[in-house]
Amino acid sequence: MTDFPESLFHLPSPAYLHLIRYILLGATLTFFAYAGLVLGGSVLSVSTSLGDRNGKDSFVRPLSRHFMEASSLSLLPILILALLPLITVGLIATSLFHFSLNVGSNLWPGVLILAVSGSLLLLLYKAGDPSIHSPGTVRLLLGGGGTGLFFLAYLLVIVQTGSYMNTELWQFSDRPVTLFLTWNNCARIGLYLLLSLAAAGARLLQIMYGKNGINARQGNAMKNTAKGITLATLLLLPFLIVADIYTLPTAALNGMVYLTGAFLLLLPWAAVIVLLESFRNDRSGSGTVIFILVILTFPVAVTLDHLGREQATAEKMILLQEKSETEKTAPPPGAETPVKKKQDLFAEGENVFDKVCSACHRFDQKLVGPPYNLVVPRYRGKVDELKAFIRNPVKLDPAYPAMPKLGLKEEEIEAVAVFLLEKTRDVQ
């Protein structure tokens, strides 16, 4: 997969860091739910068509068409609800994780190409439906190809977002197999794919409840097919929800993840109860309730991922925020450093002394380190040597512990060196 050019991205400023993480959540919520519905409907439509190559079957042909209708695929929604969020997620994730946190193996450009081409083929597959009586090989190829490409894009989004919470594998990011092929990603792929099929089944059920003028026997058969698909997939979901949480990396676990997991189990449970009730009391509102319950499962699953990702990357985000603050205050590259007056340097040096050095040093008294009046005069006329020592301290006197590296900026080192030499100027 090709990478975005790094020059397009900058380290997010601390103010926006928080905001873009929530934009990332919002975009993934939209993408997973809508793209899942499209994928589920397309898979069911194409696989149904495969069973009726001549297009003669009076049940299979409309069923395949209805599955495509259930996928809710059309040009504007796919642009707004799938491709636009995908671009947003890709850009933010690339900037935040790949260039700022160095996760490596960036799949987003490939995902976008696959999703766009898959969507186009699926739109052609859907558009061809009413005019052609027989599914035909070309139409099947369009549907199969489109579904395959879209499925691959969806799968890569799942594994890429999964890799962001597996911080312990980031150090092995030069080997994509290690980064992506994890038990947690396997469980999440299963979870989202089952949810996609359940959503398409539930949507078909909702559509069938709303259809008037359809042959009653055929309508019932389609409703039962939709109920069967929804029921079977919802009953398999708990295995994958528990597997997802069981295989989460240690760093991604917290109490909220378990609570969200419990909520994730409750939604399909409620959907199954309503679904069973519909066998006894076939009310037209059941379809909508089941569909809402199933489609709401997507945001809960995405929130679970989000909580895990936030937990796993909490420390990295703090460090990133600090790095970003430092870069913000640093002068732009190539900018000329203004020549400071000696009294300004002295004042700045005194400030550094108060904040950092005074923890261990006094001028006339031994503290953790030696008194300055004893050691600084050795550097008279050798300001560069003093700066080099402050920059990279080495243990000189066995009577004292080694001085740690202070991580001061170059201008701070210069200022404190001037301050120390000036303060000890009259020491004999």
Added chain:
Amino acid sequence: MMIRILQILITGYFGAFLLLLAGLGVGWSRMNLSPEQPIAFPHTIHVTRLGLPCNFCHLYVDKGKHATVPPLSICMSCHQNIATDRPEIVKLTGYFERGEPIAWNRIHKVPDFVYFTHKRHIKAGIDCSACHGEIGAMKKVWRVRSLKMGFCVTCHEKYGAPQDCATCHK
């Protein structure tokens, strides 16, 4: 009637998974990845703000099997004079004056049947954060790595370290 029975069975089915999940949650909380410590030592101040290298306090990390928790004398070499009025430093000074060691609660532990030496890993240039996470950004240290065999083997594979059983299971 049949539907009612099925609904009860389904409730039991989902309830069983809920219980399983609750069990996993209890197991996780009992792992206690971030135990309370006798003194709230902030790595954020010492590592990130002051820039102290890890081996400034963990003296034997590059010299032996264990990184070792620093002796109180190391803490007191600075804290005899610094922040002496802070409650946690008052507690620290109390331990020091009583000559009582601090009973820190262990966070990172590999099983007894695993032979692990810090020295070998530091010499190979492995960063502390590879196994301990970003300690410098943790106000309270917690275990962020599984430290299971798969984790060790993946790393050994990547860096070409020996992978025969006897390397770690002596």
